[in-house]
Amino acid sequence: MSLVKVEKRDKVARVTLNRPEKKNALSPAVIGEMEGVLRSLENVSVVIVSGEGGFFSAGGDLSVMLSAAEDQRREFSKRGNDFMDFLQDFGAITIAAIEGGAYGGGLELALSCDLRVASSKTKMGLTEIGLGLIPGWGGMKRIARIAGYGAARYVALTGKVMDGSEAYRLGIVNYLSDNPVEYSNELASGLSQKSLDSIRAIKTLLGTAQYSSDLEADLFGKILGTQNARTTLEKFLKK
Known part of the structure; x- marks a missing residue:
């Protein structure tokens, strides 16, 4: 079993x-x-x-x-x-x-x-x-x-x-x-409807021993470049 x-x-x-x-x-x-x-x-x-x-x-x-x-x-x-x-x-x-x-x-x-x-x-x-x-x-x-x-x-x-x-x-x-x-x-x-890229980035940042603004900026830039983020933002801006 x-x-x-x-x-x-x-x-x-x-x-x-x-x-x-x-x-x-x-x-x-x-x-x-x-x-x-x-x-x-x-x-x-x-x-x-x-x-x-x-x-x-x-x-x-x-x-x-x-x-x-x-x-x-x-x-x-x-x-x-x-x-x-x-x-x-x-x-x-x-x-x-x-x-x-x-x-x-x-x-x-x-x-x-x-x-x-x-x-x-x-x-x-x-x-x-x-x-x-x-x-x-x-x-x-x-x-x-x-x-x-x-x-x-x-x-x-x-x-x-x-x-x-x-x-x-x-x-x-x-x-x-x-x-x-x-x-x-x-x-x-x-x-489960939340962006998996965002979930992982947030957990990475919270998991660091000392919260890093440089890492935050790096991950923010990367996620904003993903297709999922761009599609979601475009839908939001069209409202």
């Missing part, structure tokens, strides 16, 4: 973690398969990430970590970090449809997406401190970038399990809906 399922309709792909018996825990095999699926996608503007069985992800697979030697645990963290960076920089808009719960590495996966949709009852948190661990896949820095260092300290140091409403108030969740997957599908339908 595949650990990750993928469905594609027009310019929207839905990538679903398919390990419901383990609450979609993220093992090295799951991470590897998910990266392979994403790399295989072509002509896609939006990717929805979700979990099978009404649950997003319980996080990193603790059974794998417990049985691993120190160098293997270090590699597990590095491999997860590399994948989260890859997902963050992926050349399409990524939406995490968070149902049920997203704990530890599961929340780190959601934080690596561009947008997050949850219900008010969804549970989430960087819960590692309660297990004597630390977040190992970049979740702390991503919360700091998304919601500020105060929120990052609060979430990581308390290990509190938040509901979707609290995460929304903190700025970690972008949209609240009783049905996150359905809402994500509707959101993706509209976003």
